Amino acid sequence: MAEVRGVAAGGERLPRGEARDALAAHLLTAHTALARDVLSLRVALLSREEPTDRMLASAFQARRYASLLLDSLSLNRAILGRLAVEEGASSRTELLGQAARNEERATFALELLEGEADGGLTAVREPLDALSRIHSAGYRRAEQSLIRALAAGEAAPESLARWQALSVRATEAGTALLEVLFQESRDRIEAQRERALWIAVLWSSLLLLGVAAVMLGVRAVAHRVLSPLGRIQASMMALAQGDLDAPLPEKGQGDEMAAMTDALRVFKANAIRRARLQDERLALHERLQATYRQLRADMEAAGAVQTALLPAPARIGGVRFLGRLRPSHLISGDSFDVLRQPNGAVHFFLVDVAGHGAASALVSVASHYTLVQAIQRRQAGESLADVVAGVNRDWPDHLPYFTLVMGELRPESGEGALVQAGHPSPVLLRRGDGVEALGQGGLPVGILPHADYEEIRFPFGPGDRLVVYSDGLTEAEDREKQPFGEERLHQLLQSHHEDEAGPLMEAVTAAVQHWRVSEDLDDDMTLLILEATQDERD
Structure with missing residues (x-):
């Protein structure tokens, strides 16, 4: 804009002629471009405004239309003025x-302004009516006539002067309308600002009241709940740490606290009772441990007595024997013995009492004694079956039942x-003759x-x-719960049938231990081997 004004000021000093006419044409073009740019800027600025009030929005829209109308008038004044001075x-x-x-465009903008005024924007009715009268009474016809005359090359100075006056x-009138619209917008904006201020004051007051209510609530909560x-909490922490003498807070007046x-008092009472029960359990545990130690000592003593009943490896007459008993617990339900009668026969037996534990062990001792007495009281001619x-x-x-193998050996015969x-x-x-299982x-x-x-007889000579x-030997299980079994035992004995007793x-013991893997046994395991020798020396 400043550049165009400078060029126009310099052109005023030029003499009339072609140079001055060319400068006038250039200035007209520059003014037209500036008017177009200003129009675009106005429309863009007005388009950014998005008021929420309906009438304010209508005023803004009317301002757009009025600006469009004035810009159209200004552009035509520049264009038609140029055409009037530049005939070629x-x-x-x-x-x-x-x-x-x-x-x-100007006519259309005026019609749009009429629509906004009819829509409730009454403040612009008077200036709009004045503008409409000027536009429809003479301006529009004068401009249309001038355009036709310029197109025909017959424009008269009188029609140009009349159109310029009406323009x-x-x-x-358009400027007056625009000022009214600006004032209407300012008034409505000010009203909205005052309303917004009043709403802000109202909300601020409500906010302050809310803050005050929250502070009062916080204070009440702190006094009646948090404290x-x-x-x-302090009492519960003390109780949790074992301080059963910790004081409890005073009881309130019938509220949740x-x-x-009350619940905390019950908790303390229960804690005291649990502590008392724990002390009693500890005392009972100590007594049980003492009882267990005593019972274990008694069981070990009983096991020692059982072991003392078993014969040591020896040779009796023409029989050398070796026995081994591994109890599943401290005491066993198995027992065996080898003894000789005055008539020279070597007797043996092996007992396995049903069940486990102390009862089976006591019965094994009783059965051991009973069988020894029966062998010693055996009469001449009385069979083993009898x-x-x-x-x-x-x-x-x-008393529980027991399984038994009782036999006599006469290696001399x-x-x-x-x-x-x-x-x-x-x-x-x-x-030299393999393995044979005896009995059914x-x-x-x-x-x-x-x-x-039934009495089973078999040959039993030297070797x-x-x-x-x-x-307990054949039923020993591996990790997959598979028993050792009689077939595996027979195969093992077959592979070692030339070995001596030791x-x-x-x-046999190593094979079962390898099969079992664990040192623990589920049942007592007893093995007795009797071997016929060449002579009868004890």
């Missing part, structure tokens, strides 16, 4: 078309005999008082060995 302009047709479009009046909770205090049948017949009904009472079959290893089972002692038993065992005992 090269762009005359284009300028005339642009002037016609500006005239139509000035229309511009003044009692703090005291309750009073209920919590001896076992007598023990079975006299066995008390209230190469004979042996045994009675099997529900016990696993002994295995005979004949030197029979009934355990104590099942049926009048049961009959032969008889292996007697309890079911190596044979170690081979």
Whole structure:
């Protein structure tokens, strides 16, 4: 704008002629471009305003239309004034078309203003009516006539002067309308500002009241809730740390804090009771430990007595024997013995009492004593089957049953005999002649008082060995719960059938231990090996 004004000021000093006419044309073009830029800027600025009030929005919209109207008038004043002084302009047709479009735009903007006024914007009715009268009474017809005359090259100075006078009046009326619209917008904006201020004051007051209410609530909560909770928490922490003498907060007046205090009193009472019970449990635990130690000592003593009943490895007559008993606990339900009668026969037995624990151990001792007495009282001509049948017949009904293998060996005559009472079959290893299981089972002692038993006879000469065992050996399980089994035992004995009693005992024990993996046993395991020797020296 400043540049255009400077050029215009310099052109005033030029003499009339072609140079001055060219400068006038240049200034007209520059003014037209500036007017177009100002129009675009106005529309852009007005488009950014988005008022929430309906009438204020209508005023803003009317301002857009009024600005569009004034810009159209200004552009046509520049265009038609240029065409009036430049008769041979090269762009005359284009300028005339642009002037016609500006005239139509101004008419359209005026119609839009009429619509806004009819829509409730009454404040602009008077200046708008004045502008409408000027526009429709003479300005529009004068401008249209001038455009047609310029297009025909017949524009008269009188029509140009008349149109310019009407253009000035229309511009003044449009400016007055725009000022009214600006004032209307300012008034409504001020009203909105005052309303917003009043709302802000109202909300600020409400906010202050809310803050005051919150502060009063916080104070009340701190006094009636937090402080009692703090005291309750301190008491609970003390109780949790074992301080049962910690004081409790005073009871409230029937509110939730009073209920919590009552609950804390119950908690303390329960804690005191739990502490008392814990002390009693500890005392009971100590007594149980003492009782367990005493019981273990008694069990170990009982186990020592049981072990003392078992014969040490020895040679009796023509029989060398070796026995081993591994109890599953401190005491065992298994027992065995080897003894010789005055007639020269070597007797042996192996007992396995049903069950486990102290009862089975006591019964094993009783059965051991009973069998020794039965062997010692055996009469000439009395068979082993009669001896076992007598023990079975006299066995008390209230005592557990037991399995038994009882036998006699006469290596000097190469004979042996045994009675099997529900016990696993002994295995005979004949030197150079393989492995043979003896017996089919029979009934355990104590099942049926009048049961009959069978005496099994077998050859037993020098070098032969008889292996007697309890079911704890063959029923020993591995990690997959698979038993060691009689078949595996027979295969093992077959592979060691030439070994003497000592190596044979170690081979069987090691094989079962390897199968079992663990040192613990589920059942007592007993193994007795008897071997016929070449002579009868004790």
